Amino acid sequence: LFDGDGYKIFEEIYGTYVYATYADISYEYMEGGGNFESIMSPSSSLNIDRDLGGTSLELTRSPSSTTTINRGGTDWTSLVNARTQGDAYTTANLQTNAVPIIESWEVDGSSSTSTSLTCAKPSGVQIGDLLVLLPFNDDTTNTDQFINNKNGWTLAAEAGSTTSDSHIGFYYRVADGTEPSSETVTAASADDWGMWYLRISGVDTSDVIEAVGSDVIANTQNLDITGVTTSKSNSLILYLQAFDGGDEYPYSVAGTGFVEFDEYRSGSSNGDASASFGYRNMVSAGASGTATVTASGGSDGQVGFQVAINSGGNGNPDSNYLRATDFDFSAIPDNALIDGITVEVDRYASISSSVSDYSIQLRDSGGPKGS
Structure with a gap:
């Protein structure tokens, strides 16, 4: 029919x-x-x-x-x-x-320092959707800011150091219909912060993450985020990037197939927090390649990594x-x-x-x- x-x-x-x-x-x-x-x-x-x-x-x-x-x-x-x-x-x-799809998202943040990062649930969540939290802050230490301490969620990766003067993480869960109207992530330190909450459809819920790339940390204007290699077709590749301050914002990305999805800053000063993320649709298995994120205003500490999400089609x-x-x-x-x-x-x-x-x-x- x-x-x-x-x-x-x-x-x-x-x-x-x-x-x-x-x-x-x-x-x-x-x-x-x-x-x-x-x-x-x-x-x-x-x-x-x-x-x-x-x-x-x-x-x-x-x-x-x-x-x-x-x-x-x-x-x-x-x-x-x-x-x-x-x-x-x-x-x-x-x-x-086919490649999983980012269906909807929300973002929030603040220039008031806090250990509690909260963001509203995106619209249209269906049972079986992949839910992703991308928290970031401008912490200046080597201490992991985001750890596997959120009930019902799995931490796939966290990166940041004194060089980047910023941290970013990746939490995920499969929607089961019990999710509240917002989610809160607790950071190790009180800092300026931001967080995205994504809803992604078409994911293999029994095997969500295929690969997580290496942390890339540098004081630079152009951050070359190392790629991942997929063994399955139709993977959704996400790159994440956090920056020390909001003064060199906005950002752009270069690299075969990569598209910036969103960027956010808690404020425009060098003491604020900012970040961006984007994606590449990997129809065929293989190497995703480098995603180069450029800060339009100049050099400072940056951190980033890539994540490959499996298709459930x-x-x-x-x-x-x-x-x-x-x-x-x-x-x-x-x-x-x-x-x-x-x-x-x-x-x-x-x-x-x-x-x-x-x-x-x-x-x-x-x-x-x-x-």
Whole structure:
């Protein structure tokens, strides 16, 4: 019923999740000289709560069985990544094997020194999304500012020293629906600070981090952040950079495929904190290369590193249909003359433009009916 249209522009979308779908069959028949019309949903399905990506919810009826199938298979019988669904929540995964996507983010900071770094949760968090915290401060010591002490979160990396006069960290967790409206990271020292809170979709939640690069620390205008090497395709590479002060801001990045995503400073003086981060989409496995971050105003202490995030995609949207089955037509009298059947399909996806209607086909146990 659905076919992903596959390729999008490089920075956009390579796949999606279809969170819920239903197909209602309406039919007309004649019996005893009268015209009758009804809508029949699967008898065994239940109402489900469908997240529309905002604050509203919609109740729908779903088929009791929904699978993805290979349209190239004979008579639609070759299953690809089939996931038979429960009655209570009918979902089909049409996500492509593609680079994870930063869907939304928040950032906060302050020039008032503190050990408590707090940032609001980004919008649209779904269960299974990767959540990332990128805290930074302008601490001037060799003491690790961010350690693995945040309950429910994992620290992937932390870097900084007296040379960089700044520190930056990388925490992550997989969303399970229990996240509060904001998160707080506790730093070792009270300093000027900032922190991003990211929501990333399409991540392999069973194997999130493929590689963490070496810390790069220098007093320089151009910080050459060493790359990582990936063994899997479709990795999302993030580079992180923190700077001693806000006076040499803003920043830019050079290096094959690298794009700056955001930058932030707590203030414009040399005693403030500032940082930037960006990404590279690694469609093929290999070396990510160096990301060179340049401070527009001049030289000072900097620190940075790269992180590779694994893709959780599966399948190819150009080879998947969505098939809804187990509709109950037992209410139609045996002697009824069916004048017509209408198939009505509703869809919702995290990014709706990445799923397109391809074709609709009815079939019974004997094979396809019509086209």
